[in-house]
Amino acid sequence: MINQKGQAFIFGIVAIGVVMVSTLLTIAGAQLFYQNSGYSLEAEKATALAEAGLDKAVASLNASGGSYTGEAETNFGDGSYSVDITTKDAATKIINATGFLPTKTNPRVKRTVQIEASKGTGVSFKYGVQVGEGGFELGNDNTVKGTIYSNGNIIAGNNNTIEGDAWVAGGPQPSPNQETDCTGVNCQPFDFGKNVGGENRLDVAQSFKLSQGNILNKVSIKVKKIGSPTSDPMVRILKDVGGIPDKDRVLATGTLFNNLLTSAFCCFIDVTFNTTPSLNANETYWLMVDTCGTQTNCNSADYWSWQNDQAASYTVGVPKWSPRWNAGSPSWTGFVGDLSFKIYLGGVQTKISTGNNSKVKKDVHANTIEGV
Known part of the structure; x- marks a missing residue:
């Protein structure tokens, strides 16, 4: 006579073991996924901090005429970034920016981004619009958040605001002499x-x-x-x-x-x-x-x-x-x-001319200024 009760008990134990192992594996996988998701989010944040450092470096190089040398650590948002500047040649700077979470001293995550920045010709400014010899025209009720630099006339209608400076260069003759x-x-x-x-x-x-x-x-x-x-x-x-x-x-x-x-x-x-x-x-x-x-x-x-x-x-x-x-x-x-x-x-006369209630919040530089 076969003992069915003993075999059923053994099968029950095995089944319970399988369920427990499956459950533990599922919990462990979920926990690992959660940890990886958290790490990925922090890695994205560290990359964003490094890119913020790049933006700061480019703006500072423009503002300083190329004399900006970087910074050891700047707190920003949930973390911080550092910027290192090296000179490749007379016209090129190599910018290395590193983002840290939470700090540079004790980082859980850090990411580094590198670019090369080269000098060009013309006028440098932080924000706004730069246009060529065709000039810049505004209709009515517009706001420019920054500086305008134009090689041609700036013509604006009514109720416009330029929050930075307005520069109008003296234009060259349209054809070479x-x-x-x-x-x-x-x-x-x-x-x-x-x-x-x-x-x-x-x-x-x-x-x-x-x-x-x-x-x-x-x-x-x-x-x-x-x-x-x-x-x-x-x-x-x-x-x-x-x-x-x-x-x-x-x-x-x-x-x-x-x-x-x-x-x-x-x-x-x-x-x-x-x-x-x-x-x-x-x-x-x-x-x-x-x-x-x-x-x-x-x-x-x-x-x-x-x-x-x-x-x-x-x-x-x-x-x-x-x-x-x-x-x-x-x-x-x-x-x-x-x-x-x-x-x-040189010799082509240029100007800035605006309608009613238009204003430039900072300085105006032009050969002829009308209505501002």
Whole structure:
């Protein structure tokens, strides 16, 4: 006779054990999911804190002209962030921002985000709108939360508020006074910033004459980069002495930022200057690009090229190169062609004009101010 009662008891114990194990596994899985969800949420918060540090760093670099060096720890929301700034080259900063929860000293979670920030041309401001030569127009009942910087007129209707500053730059003439370019097979590269076939072409210049006198606004040149040059070339306007640039009479200086250049002759690159000298008509001036400063050699793998019109279609100027433009007795060597450039002069009057009950809460900068 088989003992059914003993077997039923054993099966009952096994069944209860299976249920208990399943229950414990379910509880453990739920707890693990909860912990992972909490960690993921904190990781997202730490990343957001790091991105807030990046935003603070970029704004501070703009506001300080590039002198901002970072910060050890700044409390923000549920945690904190730190910012570390290192210099990659003359135009580029590497920004590392780390977010911590709850603190940098005792973090449960931390996340780091890195970007490279490069300088550009123009005016820097924290918030608002930047527009080109077409200007900026507002209808009625609008609010701009920040600063407006415009190369053209600012025109506003009634009941508008600009909570920051309003800047209206003096516009350049719509067309260049002097320019030259090339087409087809006449377009050839003129490499500089290194030794080319025994020629130490560190500095290169193109002479020009204006058809009318006026103040200099900007220049545009068609230059590309080869490799990864680290130093930004300096662009200068010089007077002429004996058919070469006069090293003792530099009229204006600007920067050709490498981050604006590509590896192809895609377009003209604008360069603005630290001063706006008045230039005379029918007088020879030189547009010069200086690549190595006081050095006598650049990196031969990283250099620049200026588009050269070998048809030499510009009849009132010539190109030349030099191993060092500001040497005691600089030597300049001419070559066939004309380097692609444009010279823009100032003189277009700009303004800010508003209707009734419109206001700028901070400062207004314009040639003509109407209604504000």
